[in-house]
Amino acid sequence: MAEKLLRYGDPQGYLPLREAIAGHVSQTRGVNCDARQVVVLTSSQQALQLIATLLLDAGDRVWMEEPGYAGARNAFVSAGAQLIPVAVDDAGLAPSPGLPTPRLIYLTPSHHYPTGVALSLERRLALLALAQRQQTWIVEDDYDSEFHYDGQPMPAMQGLDRHGNVLYLGTFSKALFPSLRLAYLVLPPALVDAFVTARTVYDGHCAQLAQATTAEFIRQGHFAAHIRYMRQLYRSRRDCLQQQIQRHWVHFAVPQPTPGGLQLCVWLPTGQEADLSRQAQQAGAIAPGLAELYASPSNRRDGWLLGFCCPDPGGNQ
Incomplete structure (x- = not known):
């Protein structure tokens, strides 16, 4: 074998x-x-x-x-x-x-x-x-x-x-x-x-x-046991990210409700994605924009795609 x-x-x-x-x-x-x-x-x-x-x-x-x-x-x-x-x-x-x-x-x-x-x-x-x-x-x-x-x-x-x-x-x-x-x-x-x-x-x-x-x-x-454990962990990290957005970014960021997945889509005011992304990067946050995900520029809506798999909810927020 x-x-x-x-x-x-x-x-x-x-x-x-x-x-x-x-x-x-x-x-x-x-x-x-x-x-x-x-x-x-x-x-x-x-x-x-x-x-x-x-x-x-x-x-x-x-x-x-x-x-x-x-x-x-x-x-x-x-x-x-x-x-x-x-x-x-x-x-x-x-x-x-x-x-x-x-x-x-x-x-x-x-x-x-x-x-x-x-x-x-x-x-x-x-x-x-x-x-x-x-x-x-x-x-x-x-x-x-x-x-x-x-x-x-x-x-x-x-x-x-x-x-x-x-x-x-x-x-x-x-x-x-x-x-x-x-x-x-x-x-x-x-x-x-x-x-x-x-x-x-x-x-x-x-x-x-x-x-x-x-x-x-x-x-x-x-594999099934691993999925059960990681599902609970990622749920807590998603919830933590949503709470932090509501606490710190509520005046400009609107998270898209999602029942699952490994990232959170956050909508931003029109025309501010590039500027807000630079500010986020300067603050040490990884906040990739959504621009490359649109085939047509005329359909584009400003936003971020924020992953929540790796950060520790009890760590630096």
């Missing part, structure tokens, strides 16, 4: 890890899959690049949340796709009537990046119906769904999909640590062979030892 881990691995991923992932997402997220649909990759970005390469032709339309994840936007642009920014409100992606039909829709429905809002069930069902009618792919990026703090999280869209339109993307970078370099796709069965073949060309496979260690960590129940 140990000797096999030192050899070249399966491009689709180490089978015990694929089985562990399938069991985990089925139990915790309502994903409908087995290990044959799981492809283990090095990162979410690699997954997005594969998706863009295999599913998009130049000129294909892609709906993207506005604001949204720049890494996904860059992957789709590199494939020559035409990006269509779609506004997000308190119920998630809000397509306006008359939008051109997309070839692909990219979503972060559990906790929208960066605002943290959840996509409503009504809109999930409407998007799935559109995908069925128009033969549109939906990429469900569930990047931090383990960290939901208020109420019960809504199950994954993939579990509602009855027609093989949803590609489900997950990562261990948030739940464990980024240098592990493990992410995964749960694919419709019809796409598995093409993705495995393409992945073979990219880099062959992920590190065998990392995959085997992670599989055993999940199998023995340590």
Whole structure:
């Protein structure tokens, strides 16, 4: 067994890890899959690049949340796709009537990046119906769904999909640590062979030892216990950050309520993001702006994206 881990691995991923992932997402997220649909990759970005390469032709339309994840936007642009920014409100992606039909829709429905809002069930069902009618792919990026703090999280869209339109993307970078370099796709069965073949060309496979260690960590129940502990810790840090904003920044900062995630979106007065960011930096705070998360400058709204995973709530506030 140990000797096999030192050899070249399966491009689709180490089978015990694929089985562990399938069991985990089925139990915790309502994903409908087995290990044959799981492809283990090095990162979410690699997954997005594969998706863009295999599913998009130049000129294909892609709906993207506005604001949204720049890494996904860059992957789709590199494939020559035409990006269509779609506004997000308190119920998630809000397509306006008359939008051109997309070839692909990219979503972060559990906790929208960066605002943290959840996509409503009504809109999930409407998007799935559109995908069925128009033969549109939906990429469900569930990047931090383990960290939901208020109420019960809504199950994954993939579990509602009855027609093989949803590609489900997950990562261990948030739940464990980024240098592990493990992410995964749960694919419709019809796409598995093409993705495995393409992945073979990219880099062959992920590190065998990392995959085997992670599989055993999940199998023995340590991953679930770790998530339970970290969920409580991150909830307390989110609450602490919100309290500090209300105490010190209430005159200019408005936090976006979020039921989960690993960062807090804070809205700022129009035209003051750059100046306030400089002041925050001078005070020793890391307060990245939201500008790069908008595809269209005309849609831009000033704000910060504040992470709360690392600071100690009992430390320097």
